Amino acid sequence: MIINHPLLGPRDANEFVHLGDESLIDRPDGMADDAANKFHDYMYLRDNPAGKYRELWYHDAGDRSWLVVTRDTLTHEIFNVELARDVARARGRSK
Amino acid sequence: MSQSFRINGGLTDRSKPINFTFNNKKMVGYEGDTLASALLANGQRLVGRSFKYHRPRGIFSAGSEEPNALVQLRTGAYQEPNTRATVTELFDGLTATSQNHRGSLGFDFMSVTDLLSPFLGAGFYYKTFMWPKAFWEKIYEPIIRSSAGLGSLSMLEDPDKYDKGFLHCDLLIAGSGPSGLAAALAAGHAGLRIIIADEDYLLGGRLLEEDHNIEGISGQDWVLQALAELTEMSNVRILPRTTIYGAYDHGIYGALERKTDHLAHSGDKPRQVLWRIYSKRAMICGGATERSIAFPNNDRPGIMLAGAVRAYATRYGVATGNKIAIFTNNDTGWQTAVELVAKGVNVVAIIDPRDTAPRAHISGVAMIMGASVCNTSGRKALNRITLTNGQTLNVDCLAVSGGWSPNVHLTCHQRGRPIWNDTIAGFVPGGDLPVGQFVAGAANGDMTLGAALKSGHKTATLIAKDLGFTTNVSKEAKADDENFAIKQFWHVTGYKQRAWIDLQNDVTTKDIKQSQAEGFRSVEHLKRYTTLGMATDQGKTSNVLGLAVMAEATGKTIPETGTTIFRPPYSPVAIGAFGGRERGQHFHPTRLAPSHKWADEQGAEFVEVGNWMRAQWFPKSDDKTWRDSVDREVKKTRTSVGVCDVSTLGKIDIKGRDAAEFLNKIYSNPFAKVPVGRVRYGLMLREDGICYDDGTTARLAEDHFVMTTTTANAVLVYRNMEFARQCLFPNLDVHLISTTDQWAQFAIAGPNSRAVLSKIIDKVDMSNDGFPFMACSNVTVCGGTPGRLFRISFSGELAYEVAVPVRYGDALIREIIKAGEEFDITPYGTEALGVMRIEKGHVTGAELNGQVTAFNVNMNNMISTKKDSIGSVLSRREMMIADDQVRLVGVKTVEISDSLASGAHFVAKGEKPTTKNDQGWVASVCYSPHFEQHIGLGFLERGHERHGEIIRAWDGVRGTDILVEIVSAHMYDPEGGLQRG
């Protein structure tokens, strides 16, 4: 596979490490009352779609960026690649 | 044997004879021959035995689709099983032997299976060999295994080198026949960066094997002209002897280039190079493969594909027989006849099941329409054929054409399905091609020359436009279209003799019918039940025929019956080539510690820790065993001073205004308020609450920490912290720099460590008050070299770690040893390190194995409840903090003389070692010179409240079962006075 890095252009996927679902960005608040349930769902439950999937990749042998890749799990076609940091900020994560 | 079947013409160089042997028979061929063409020239008909019935077999094709002519090439460690003679270039001294027979090729004891064939039909083995139970492994299976398989490996290490590489292009063209060359010319002139690859060593495809005219010159001359043009272009890369074996995601293609297979010796150069080709677009111009017709006894040596007979005559100057008959259901068979006759080859008859007028007029050839071949004879070589009209003909070669199958393989590697085309009676590429892939020529169903040239040129021109190369549009080469009419005629029915479909796996029309009768009707079931198309030729000549027969048996059409999926590789690829150069010592990179050179001089034993080589111990002449060395190193360190290279530990510099806040989220114990100049032990959890890593982190400045991780987890910890930094807390001002390779770090431990270091460190108050336990500081060493000093202890002794830039590491270890001479300082390795940490009760990877919680290691009080750190929430799940969980304990053998092994399980006295009675396990052990017995660390149910208890350490796989006493993990200096002193 080839991942079109937003800063570096097309790179062979073997430079990257795959983590999993984009939703891992949405880490729940550990101090909240329902933290136990929230963290269970966050850590263990997956949509695992057959089709468009937003997933996290890490440019391990490259610029160390975490990326959010939108890819079709049936065809492997990649539609979009973003810097995870930008996505995280857009989702309101801060400190 | 003389080359009695040579005729004039062809592309072999008669001035360059080449000697070779087949089954120790000396033979001669010419440069430009393949092993197959040379064997045929020498009149060698019988070349191998079939897989199941061990039927005599001869050369069937002239290409990589060959199912029969598989030989063992070369000898000794170079022995290469299952090598297709039809694509093996002849080289001087080539040795080949036939395979899969007991006794000689001519007399194969195993051919008895042929007589038993009525009982060995499809799937017979599923229905028997079940009684008695014990017989399968001992008797039946060994027999099946030894008769199965084809060639054999030498069982010796492959002495050849292999390499890999990466290529980039705008357009990859797979195949150099008419459509491929037309495409290359068009794209080349347009300025695209192109790669054109062909599995053959000569480019030109069928233009080398057939007589044609293009633009008024012969097809072969046109090829030479085209190649001359392409060679001139700097934007064109021509790869002969290169098979595009697979189509992968996003325009990546796998290619195998055979660099030295055509030579007697590969020298010190790679035998093959495996290319990964990154293409913007790709054109598949792989042509088509001819198939046979299933008629009784259609597998005898001398029965060949018509196109192959034509190729041997035209390209190699070899007549495949003295009396040749042609059996064809389409017009290309007639073209073969015309060309053979023109070359003076004796064609006695052409048999065509079509009830039409002859498709051409060929004088001297009996043209028998509306008839078929219904039997043949000649066990080791064909000598007679019988026709459905009762006629018999004495022939030594039968050229068969059952039509052509476009080579759609590469279009299907991403699970695209080809579609059936009735006009050409073959599958053509479907609509769902891999992204960026196009197909032209016969591979796309353009079976005639004119059409192939046209589609090649047209497609390439479109691609050029699409990629923005618009200026040069070259003109298209023109040629006439030959006749290509075909009748869908698959097999000759109504006779009881077997008619073969898959020649290599011995699948006959009977097997297909039985498979249908037993309900294995889906194509995949058919393939799996009969093994149709699963041989080394992957059914290139048999799949379509098999489908057609199954379709007929089920009363369905071929499209309804479907097609199996083609999978990479297009033709088999040596495993060595996929392995490339990453073998032996170079399987993985090797990392060397800064003191490696010095340690090597000391005669240290080294051990792999991940990719690192670490000194395990430093033998002295009077050490009798490795244990003597380790015990000595431990005692010396505990009584005086020792030094150990700990540079392999992961080091990460953490900088930024929010560094402390960041670490407070990463570590489960508090880190926000670590004062500058102090080190703190940190426990790191995975988000799922399991212990991940531990280590010390030093605060060198308000905005600067230095973290150490275990050697094994350095990369992962860094990655996880980058995740936290970028994805979870994107607005913290914190930066990570891995400094593992920047710093050489040495642990100096023992009562005299302070005295030794005082000589190394420039002007630092080393007193206990001036530089107390868990202190850290930037320092200079040996008169000005910038360094870092930490007072931390893994051994439990008064100890320090001193770090300098790696380039000074070698010099520093020598200085430390010098400074330590008066105290008889000892270097110690990973074994002594391990002994001391076990004595002290420190956990490492052996305990923190990814399954263990802070609760298990009695550290759950380190997980702060006042903050939200990674893993804290999930670490509190009920089962993870349940009373009956295993807890970290120390163990001592009850008998001083007993030795303990890690991996032993805890079982109560008098109980059976069963899963139910399993109470835990021993995680790490050592002989402790301090306690003068074996001790260890382990995990035991409720272990924290069972100190003093005597229990068994049961080690069934090593056959030991001893009594141990459960003690606190902190066995050596539990109060920790020594390290603080």
Place this chain on the structure above:
Amino acid sequence: MAKLSSLSPLNGYQESIGSISLREINDYSLVSLAIPQDTTKTFAKIIKDEFGVAMPTSVMSKTNKKMRLLMTQPDQIFSIIPQVDDPEKDLSKIIGNAAYITDQTDAWVVLEISGVTSRTALERICQVDLDPNIFKLNAMARTTMEHMATIIIRTDVDTFLLMSASSSAKSFLHAVKLSAQHIS
């Protein structure tokens, strides 16, 4: 006490293989400059004013006699300068709080490969497209070769700098050397 002598990862290795020459470069200092989100502009101005070098991009290094700058991460720049004893100290005087400075000189081995066939040799281990029209002069890429993280920079038509981890320097040299031998 004697000042500590220094030893480079490949001890000044130099060799010609066919038309290719390989040599270790070890007369430099290398520091990592981590740039806080709010000081990017200040930093850019400082290096422009003080060193006359523009900000590098993530695919193009910037260079002059004084230094070469590589963007190795979105908020991290490597600066290669002539060798000094304590580059952290020297640079912090100029850069101040505009970046966090970390000496990385010893973390890397730097190998220079040059010669008309250098690209052909690199084809065997480098999956980045080195076509001169695409990977232009001073272009840089952080990639992997033979499982080793590598930074490659084009310093001339047929000359490349290869940077990899110092601890695996010998394995890295082997990989590059073998490629040169295989194509010579």
Place this chain on the structure above:
Amino acid sequence: MRYSALSILKQGLTGNKSWKPVWREPEPKKSYDYIIVGGGGHGLATAHYLAKVFGGKNIAVLEKGWIGSGNIGRNTTIVRSNYVLDGNQPFYEMSIKLWEGLEQDLNYNAMMSQRGILNLAHSDGQRDAYARRGNAMLMSGADAELLDRDAIQKMCPFLSFDNERFPIKAGLLQRRAGTARHDAVAWGYARSADIHGVDIIQNCEVTGFQMKNGKCIGVETNRGPIKAKKTAVCVAGSSSRVMEKAGMRLPIESHVLQAFVSEGLKPTIPGVITYGAGHFYVSQSDKGGLVFGGDIDGYNSYAQRGNLPVVEDVCSGGMSIMPMIGRARLLRMWGGVMDMSMDGSPFIDKTGIDGLYFNGGWCYGGFKATPASGYCYAHLLATDTPHANARQMRLDRFMRGNMIDEKGVGAQPNLH
């Protein structure tokens, strides 16, 4: 028709004309007591044991394609019981015992071949972990032996014992492990289930579940609705896609695992061998092909195909530990969809929905589990209580913190 040497003889003498279909092709009925969704190995085994052992009646297996078209038809055929955790090991040992009697139980030769599995260790730590595992195996009633370097060299002289990057330190050997003919397992179970009255319905895709006040009362299919007292899902790589129709999210991701087979060779290696310092395991099929594989590709996929980096990684591992295979040619590579669970271990459990049961999360280890999975699932369906050997394979184990994580890599499916 009962299979025997005699039946083959008879048929052979009469031209093999009267072989009967191995299973019927019935039309689906309006309703069943049990519907098993998924005609793979586990589904067919479940049907077999449910009908034959637990006396279940009125059972249907619904398969969207052709039976055995899933991972049972595309795996590397390894059978073993060499786990360390008590949530796994007794279950897999039970499975081996069922394998050992399978031919007789099914009157079908699935070619279970106990030629052993050898796991190589390349460091002291790895050896000790294998010792702990081997002891756990013995405690469960399985067989295990810890071999030293010399014993391994005697057994496998062709392994790389010089110039190795990671020397062979020891090996864990289970002699009762081995391989079986994967397709035949599906066909054998199908044939036996069919004989015991199970309707095996191919080309019947489940498109939804029929719900009635919170209870599952049947399924919707492309061949019409079918009622069922109990609906048992058993669809491996498609687990998430199917259970999503019941509104469930699973602790499962679907990943691609590639496998490889070489050209046919005369007998080359004894049993199954796994490399402890690289991603490579290999065995040799009765037809002579080296069947080998390694890690999953590492990204979610339903595409049933993989990519080159893993192919090359696996083969370099093979060349490093077994440098004599260099001149053998790789004949075919393919990929299967693995239902990778969050801790690498499976589920055999009721769901939150009455009448709906789930079996999945087998990762890349489902083949060897086929008999025990079918048996325990049938037990659960028939008795509504989990079989003792599958009692930890529950869907709620993550909530309770009772993970069965053999590898110790945590909630990251692509690392298991």
